[in-house]
Amino acid sequence: MKPQPTKLFGTYPQTQGGLYMQRIPIFAGHITAGQLRELARIAIEFTNAMPLHLTTRQDIELHNVPQSHLQTVLDRIEAIGFSTYGAGGDNVRNITICPCCQFDSSAYDVMPLAELLRVHLQDHPIRQDMPRKFKVSFAGCKQSQSRPYINDLAFIATSTTTVRVIGAGSLGVKPETGIVLYKELATENCLALTLAAIELFKDHGNRENRRKARLRHIRQHMGDVVFRETLDRYFLRQKDACSWPKIELPHGRAGFQKIATIQTIAGDINPRHAQKLSQSVQKANAHLCINFHHGIDVYAAEPFALPEELRSFSDLPAIVACPGNTTCTNGLTDCPGLASQLSETLKGNEKYRGKIIAISGCPNNCAHSAIANIGLAGRIKTIDGERQEVYQLVLDGDNGITDKLAEPVEVVTAKDLAEHFLGM
Numbered sequence: 001m002k003p004q005p006t007k008l009f010g011t012y013p014q015t016q017g018g019l020y021m022q023r024i025p026i027f028a029g030h031i032t033a034g035q036l037r038e039l040a041r042i043a044i045e046f047t048n049a050m051p052l053h054l055t056t057r058q059d060i061e062l063h064n065v066p067q068s069h070l071q072t073v074l075d076r077i078e079a080i081g082f083s084t085y086g087a088g089g090d091n092v093r094n095i096t097i098c099p100c101c102q103f104d105s106s107a108y109d110v111m112p113l114a115e116l117l118r119v120h121l122q123d124h125p126i127r128q129d130m131p132r133k134f135k136v137s138f139a140g141c142k143q144s145q146s147r148p149y150i151n152d153l154a155f156i157a158t159s160t161t162t163v164r165v166i167g168a169g170s171l172g173v174k175p176e177t178g179i180v181l182y183k184e185l186a187t188e189n190c191l192a193l194t195l196a197a198i199e200l201f202k203d204h205g206n207r208e209n210r211r212k213a214r215l216r217h218i219r220q221h222m223g224d225v226v227f228r229e230t231l232d233r234y235f236l237r238q239k240d241a242c243s244w245p246k247i248e249l250p251h252g253r254a255g256f257q258k259i260a261t262i263q264t265i266a267g268d269i270n271p272r273h274a275q276k277l278s279q280s281v282q283k284a285n286a287h288l289c290i291n292f293h294h295g296i297d298v299y300a301a302e303p304f305a306l307p308e309e310l311r312s313f314s315d316l317p318a319i320v321a322c323p324g325n326t327t328c329t330n331g332l333t334d335c336p337g338l339a340s341q342l343s344e345t346l347k348g349n350e351k352y353r354g355k356i357i358a359i360s361g362c363p364n365n366c367a368h369s370a371i372a373n374i375g376l377a378g379r380i381k382t383i384d385g386e387r388q389e390v391y392q393l394v395l396d397g398d399n400g401i402t403d404k405l406a407e408p409v410e411v412v413t414a415k416d417l418a419e420h421f422l423g424m
């Protein structure tokens with residue numbers, strides 16, 4: 001399908017007239033050195049070297065693309081093997097996969113299964129006229145970094161030929177994590193189940209109110225029991241209509257290790273840094289994978305030194321931040337500013353290693369604050385007659401690995417947060 005500059009192909013107008021954001025779904029987060037280099041080149045040529053922005057669904061966004069260059073940018077993106085169909089709008093979004101399962105011999109490599117699904121859905125007519133977006137993820141073990149409990153449909157490998165299916169979860173102002181839909185499903189039935197879930201979604205989705213239009217709202221409306229029964233009926237129909245061959249999942253490749261994570265601040269990587277990363281990865285024959293917390297994981301068979309200017313990024317805390325009031329019309333607080341301040345304060349701090357901090361600029365939870373180990377949701381509060389940016393602090397979420405949401409603890413003013421983190 002020829003890409004066009006529309007939301008369906010990931011092109012969104014920015015608040016600054018004449019400028020656009022172009023989202024590029026990176027399937028499973030895997031990007032080659034050559035592809036990263038070309039995206040950096042595009043950013044330098046057409047966006048005045050704006051940073052490449054990593055999203056929490058393993059996409060990359062280009063910001064400040066002038067309208068006059070949109071089609072050229074889309075064509076260049078297509079030329080390096082990326083399809084932007086479904087990057088935005090009411091469609092099946094980028095299929096996400098844990099970054100590690102291809103390189104972890106104790107996990108199942110779900111890539112072949114996800115790839116079959118991606119190819120099958122690529123131009124499938126079922127993707128047209130959907131009530132809202134639909135998110136699918138895969139994981140190779142139960143440590144699932146791909147956040148199964150906040151996806152519409154998530155497959156977690158349980159053996160070489162079976163997966164557990166979680167579904168009908170999403171966040172937003174009133175977050176609701178998903179439920180187990182099938183404890184064990186044969187891999188060859190994943191396509192039929194996906195088509196069944198989308199069909200159910202299209203038949204029953206709320207087309208009047210976009211805030212209540214996700215698959216989980218259908219589940220909430222029907223109740224879990226009726227929802228499961230209804231899905232099962234759609235599934236049986238699809239199973240008769242479509243069949244996949246038996247699919248055996250291999251284990252991840254032995255002999256690879258994670259060399260480093262390039263942890264960006266608020267998801268932004270300068271295109272010159274991206275070019276440096278691309279060069280060193282190519283030289284070392286290493287692999288890049290965008291993770292779920294604004295970072296790029298680097299895997300290789302042998303350790304190698306990253307370029308000097310990138311080394312400091314591997315010591316930053318894992319902080320996810322939405323744009324907040326810097327560009328989002330709903331944004332109440334400056335999330336990138338806070339992310340930058342916290343990154344500086346918590347750099348190298350062992351207490352925060354392995355923890356995900358998520359900062360959302362309003363209660364919509366776009367940074368996944370409601371499931372984070374440490375979540376912050378911004379709002380404005382009048383204190384001593386002065387309007388101040390404050391954050392609701394929530395703790396101990398499970399990052400979507402289970403259904404556990406983070407618990408509200410207290411409200412802290414933005415200016416006191418860095419100090420607060422040091423005392424926590």
Ligand code: SF4
Binds near residue numbers: 324331363
């Ligand atoms: S959480 Fe709020 S401020 Fe942040 S991107 Fe979402 S809607 Fe915008």
